[in-house]
Amino acid sequence: MDLFFRKGVIASTGLFLCLFLIVHLSANCILLLPEDISRELYNSYSTTLRENLLIKLVAYILYLSIILHVVYALLVTIRNRKSTPIKYAVNHSNENSSWTSQNMGFIGFFILLFIVIHLANFWARIKLGMGEEVGTDALGNLDVYEVTSSLFHNIYYVSFYSLLMIPLGLHLHHGLKSAFKTLGFYHKKGLQAIAKIAVVYALIMSIGFGIIPFIVYFK
Amino acid sequence: MKVRFKIWRQDSPIDKGSFKVYEVDGLNPDMSFLEALDHLNEKLVLRNEKVIAFDHDCREGICGQCGVFINGRAHGPHENTTTCQLHMRSFEEGKVIVVEPWRAKAFPVIKDLIVDRSAFDRIIEHGGYISAKTGTASEANAIPVGKDIAERVMDVAACIGCGACVATCKNSSAALFTSAKINHLNSLPQGKPEEHQRVLDMTAQMAKEDFGHCTFTGACEVECPEGISINNIAEMNARFLKAKLFR
Numbered sequence: 001m002d003l004f005f006r007k008g009v010i011a012s013t014g015l016f017l018c019l020f021l022i023v024h025l026s027a028n029c030i031l032l033l034p035e036d037i038s039r040e041l042y043n044s045y046s047t048t049l050r051e052n053l054l055i056k057l058v059a060y061i062l063y064l065s066i067i068l069h070v071v072y073a074l075l076v077t078i079r080n081r082k083s084t085p086i087k088y089a090v091n092h093s094n095e096n097s098s099w100t101s102q103n104m105g106f107i108g109f110f111i112l113l114f115i116v117i118h119l120a121n122f123w124a125r126i127k128l129g130m131g132e133e134v135g136t137d138a139l140g141n142l143d144v145y146e147v148t149s150s151l152f153h154n155i156y157y158v159s160f161y162s163l164l165m166i167p168l169g170l171h172l173h174h175g176l177k178s179a180f181k182t183l184g185f186y187h188k189k190g191l192q193a194i195a196k197i198a199v200v201y202a203l204i205m206s207i208g209f210g211i212i213p214f215i216v217y218f219k
Numbered sequence: 220m221k222v223r224f225k226i227w228r229q230d231s232p233i234d235k236g237s238f239k240v241y242e243v244d245g246l247n248p249d250m251s252f253l254e255a256l257d258h259l260n261e262k263l264v265l266r267n268e269k270v271i272a273f274d275h276d277c278r279e280g281i282c283g284q285c286g287v288f289i290n291g292r293a294h295g296p297h298e299n300t301t302t303c304q305l306h307m308r309s310f311e312e313g314k315v316i317v318v319e320p321w322r323a324k325a326f327p328v329i330k331d332l333i334v335d336r337s338a339f340d341r342i343i344e345h346g347g348y349i350s351a352k353t354g355t356a357s358e359a360n361a362i363p364v365g366k367d368i369a370e371r372v373m374d375v376a377a378c379i380g381c382g383a384c385v386a387t388c389k390n391s392s393a394a395l396f397t398s399a400k401i402n403h404l405n406s407l408p409q410g411k412p413e414e415h416q417r418v419l420d421m422t423a424q425m426a427k428e429d430f431g432h433c434t435f436t437g438a439c440e441v442e443c444p445e446g447i448s449i450n451n452i453a454e455m456n457a458r459f460l461k462a463k464l465f466r
């Protein structure tokens with residue numbers, strides 16, 4: 001299989017996941033509203049999503065993207081490891097490249113760990129009905145707000161969710177910056193712009209996702 | 220000037236190899252790094268010890284033969300330079316200088332600091348040339364090439380194939396080298412006839428050799444003696460896609 005294909009899969013699934021995160025963070029912002037409005041809006045929004053056929057399809061693309069992203073990243077890592085069997089006794093890679101770019105797999109592992117726990121906390125309970133049953137709100141919608149709010153009133157979960165947004169930010173920064181190059185975008189000025197956008201995007205995502213649990217905790 | 224060289228010694232490709240420390244005195248700070256190694260080798264000859272094998276040819280930064288990992292950096296501490304253009308004044312008096320051969324599966328060690336870079340030659344064999352007859356020098360001027368294209372082509376044609384990009388890459392990817400060769404020939408009218416085939420063949424050979432994937436760490440463009448931009452890899456990817464779609 002050619003070298004391009006594997007990286008192409010990682011880049012395109014990565015970009016799709018970047019888009020998804022924007023939608024996800026916008027939904028999280030509902031949690032910042034006063035409790036009664038927030039609960040109603042959040043629950044009706046999540047019900048709409050669950051019942052929409054198109055969103056269901058997108059959800060499957062999303063699951064597939066995460067799986068492909070991880071599997072192909074593993075394939076790439078295996079080949080890369082095989083290509084570098086002997087390490088240098090002294091290597092100052094920090095002088096020619098960023099720590100993040102040198103450790104995307106390591107950082108990605110933490111994000112995967114996060115996703116697994118995050119899915120167990122929400123997706124498994126709400127979609128698969130595993131664990132404690134989820135109640136309904138006054139409008140009869142599944143009370144997803146309650147699931148979120150109770151989780152974010154536990155300081156351990158709040159810290160976990162917020163702390164792991166640091167590797168997310170790092171991963172997004174290098175990922176977004178590089179994905180376009182992998183996919184063959186080579187316009188010099190355009191790439192410079194993308195590099196800047198990547199910083200802003202990564203900051204918004206990591207700070208946004210990281211701070212909302214704390215705000216809910218102190219609400 | 221006095222330094223301590225800690226140099227990788229390996230008798231043959233199958234030998235295990237190890238570091239050996241040499242105290243070297245009487246160096247001139249204006250000596251090039253290779254001259255310092257020559258100086259050490261002369262001492263070794265007098266002591267009846269085996270000299271340190273290292274690659275070199277032009278010693279003026281244009282052939283790409285020299286190239287070792289010095290104190291954790293390809294071609295030493297400076298950016299965009301070759302080992303032969305590095306001078307002893309870049310090092311501190313009395314300090315240890317660690318010298319290792321390029322480390323990559325695709326570049327096996329032959330002896331001491333010399334590695335086998337024929338994987339690069341095999342990539343070139345798969346399309347790194349043109350089939351068009353170029354004629355004499357005056358005929359070359361008969362084919363108009365725009366100034367901007369000529370400039371861009373010169374930037375990539377500057378690649379001397381030293382292998383620093385592979386050596387410094389955490390994945391031992393040859394993407395910068397291969398992209399420089401592809402973008403060089405494919406941007407010129409003389410390279411157009413086999414444009415698509417060239418991209419497919421050269422990247423296929425790159426994949427066949429023991430090189431890894433490019434993950435855009437950017438280390439290669441920093442260590443490349445010619446400062447070849449990493450954007451060339453993105454351009455190669457675009458050419459690859461185009462070749463797949465339109466060949």
Ligand code: FES
Pocket residue numbers: 274275276277278279280281282283284285286301302303304
């Ligand atoms: S010896 Fe020719 S480039 Fe260094």
